[in-house]
Amino acid sequence: MIERHHLAILKHIDELGSMTAASQAMNLTQSALSHTVRKFEEQIGTPLWQRTGRRMELTQAGHYLLAVAKRLLPQLEHADQVVRDMARGEKGQLRIGMECYPCYQWLLSIVTPYLRQWPEVDVDVKQKFQFGGMAALYSYDIDILVTPDPLDKAGVRFVPVFDYEQVLVISDQSALTKRDWIRPEDLQQQTLLAYPVDRERLDVYSQFLTPAQCLPARHKSVEDTDIMLQLVAADRGVCALPKWLVQQVQRTLPLQWRPLGQDGIHKQIHLGFREGEDGLDYVDAFLQLALTDPSMMTEKPAIVT
Template sequence: MLERIHLAIVQEVEKQGSLTAAADVLCVTQSALSHSMKKLEQQLGTDICLREGRSLRLTQAGRYLLAVAGRVLPQLDLAEERLRQFAQGERGALRIGMECHPCYQWLLRIVSPYLSAWPDVDVDVKQKFQFGGIGALFGYEIDLLVTPDPLFKPGLQFVPVFDYEQVLVVAGSHPLARAEYVLPRHLDREVLITYPVATDRLDIYNQFLLPAGIAPRRHKTIETTDIMLQMVASGRGVAALPRWLVLEYASKMDVVPVRLGRKGIAKQIHLGAREADLDIGYLRAFIELAQQPVPGTPNHEA
């Protein structure tokens, strides 16, 4: 009764706002698309979408089908792609999702030897997901998730790949540059520069500032690590980053890592995957490579 084309139609109607535009995207005639929707509505006994002027609005039933389409269509697309790869003798594609902004330098050093070892595997990296990192794994948008904050849920497995320390980054001329460690109160007059991530997912907030009831004078977000550290080096703010990354940049920028609190903030980077996919050779090989010390990477940093 319910077919893939119905889910695709609902998805495109929501995206395009009209049957005509949806028909163009799906490469079918408007009359064929309308007929499919009317037949489905008759079978289900409820409207899927309602016309409002020249546009269409999904009903409650249509919204439910839209949610189903968001979950099911990516799985079907992945299944078809994998079967096509099997039929053509290809290895496949590895889609990596990033929830760790500063981990790109580490990832590049892993990807290079991996591509040499697996020449028939394509690697794609995604940072923005329709459902968020965990949802992207469940929704088959990605195959591996790089994250410092794993959520252990049934059907997923997370493997730690390296340890690191989250530190405060200041300019070499900053008064805190010579401190053994900083306390939350030291940041109440600082401009704190972070990646554009919700504050409840930032360690500098949830493990350092908020428990002490402290807020920085100003919070500024920057997407790229290079620009962030250039701002810090010029004395325009402070940031919180992994120590290994700061030490890499310290050789070419006047930036200094300072411990956050007396004991510091210890973190781990994990790779998450669907348990059902762990027997895929090229996926398992990437995880195993990521767990090994690779020259220039922060694996098992003290």
């Protein structure tokens, strides 16, 4: 029978590179670990490693069980943590991953009341998963994914929480203020400021410039939203951001916005959950706050459950 510690051995050896290192990490002697591996191979009737010269390489069965270990062990570790938290009278952890650079300010409007309502839940926001959030969700590194680009994948449920329009942000001094809406060719003489991600993941390229076979005069990566807006306000470039964000900063910066194309680019922010966990009360509570955030009521979508 395949047991949890068998999968843990495979995963440790793969991550650490040797049985010696794995035995130390698991607080076992190397001989005890080797004995456990041999006994397990006898039970399943096939070797997990084969020697190639001086190297030990996984067999086909070994590769298969390693993939199982990488999929199941994080789930079991997460379940252990949730149950331990419940046993201590705590609700658990809520780790939120961001796949949306400009959504941080929106997220704060949700997290602030959530922390007051759920003091027993430990909340953490992780921004390192830019456009890699699905893998983080599957590997249990995060519990909720905030993204404008949901993927139809088994085991994950996405809920739209608000609609928004992606617009071009320009300085009050820009010649583009004369336009009612922006054409792709209008950007051919502009410096386009954008977040440091692949261009095909940027809506201004995928839905606007690339179909028209147009490129800006210059593309400049800027990671921080505030710096990006300051550069635009100084007429050192233009950028594409959600209209709601631009409307918030227009009170303090000399900025305007124009639709990208006559019909504009319309998007939705979604929250992604692993199926089954969106039934946890503290997870559901976060979703309900997101759906009723008053700062976004003017751009709310019709929610289909």
